[in-house]
Amino acid sequence: MAIERTFSIIKPDATRRNLTGKINAKFEEAGLKIVAQRRIQMSEAQAKKFYEVHAARPFYGDLVKFMTSGPVVVQVLEGEGAVLKNRDIMGATNPANAAAGTIRKEFAESIEANSVHGSDSPENAAIEIAYFFAGTDIVS
Ligand code: ADP
Numbered sequence: 001m002a003i004e005r006t007f008s009i010i011k012p013d014a015t016r017r018n019l020t021g022k023i024n025a026k027f028e029e030a031g032l033k034i035v036a037q038r039r040i041q042m043s044e045a046q047a048k049k050f051y052e053v054h055a056a057r058p059f060y061g062d063l064v065k066f067m068t069s070g071p072v073v074v075q076v077l078e079g080e081g082a083v084l085k086n087r088d089i090m091g092a093t094n095p096a097n098a099a100a101g102t103i104r105k106e107f108a109e110s111i112e113a114n115s116v117h118g119s120d121s122p123e124n125a126a127i128e129i130a131y132f133f134a135g136t137d138i139v140s
């Protein structure tokens with residue numbers, strides 16, 4: 001498998017509980033390198049645009065409110081098969097279904113406040129990375 005990059009967000013439920021370091025340790029222990037990282041307060045417009053694909057879903061409004069409820073850490077993770085590897089490290093969307101040892105199993109509060117976002121394909125990873133980072137922000 002090739003070296004890839006994926007986009008990650010440590011969500012407000014996790015920054016509120018000071019879990020950035022513990023979550024980053026999961027990425028690094030699994031062999032992903034954090035090649036860009038910035039703590040930001042997402043605006044409503046940014047969150048709406050980022051989750052546009054879910055605009056028709058009943059949870060969209062709540063999700064936008066949640067993602068703007070506190071700071072998030074936006075990141076680029078790099079490594080062998082980074083997109084799928086990160087989805088494995090994260091665990092299932094609903095923490096009730098997440099496997100042991102995954103971030104969501106260990107840290108998520110609910111299906112909404114599930115501690116992390118990770119891109120679901122290399123194509124979306126490229127779009128999401130470009131939404132938050134310039135090429136010069138990313139250092140392998
Ligand atoms: P994932 O983050 O695992 O890729 P989705 O892309 O399906 O999951 O959903 C995006 C985010 O929307 C989830 O991470 C979660 O925060 C929220 N979400 C998904 N499904 C629900 C739901 N049924 N109720 C509330 N929030 C949800």
Ligand code: MG
Pocket residue numbers: 118120
């Ligand atoms: Mg998704």
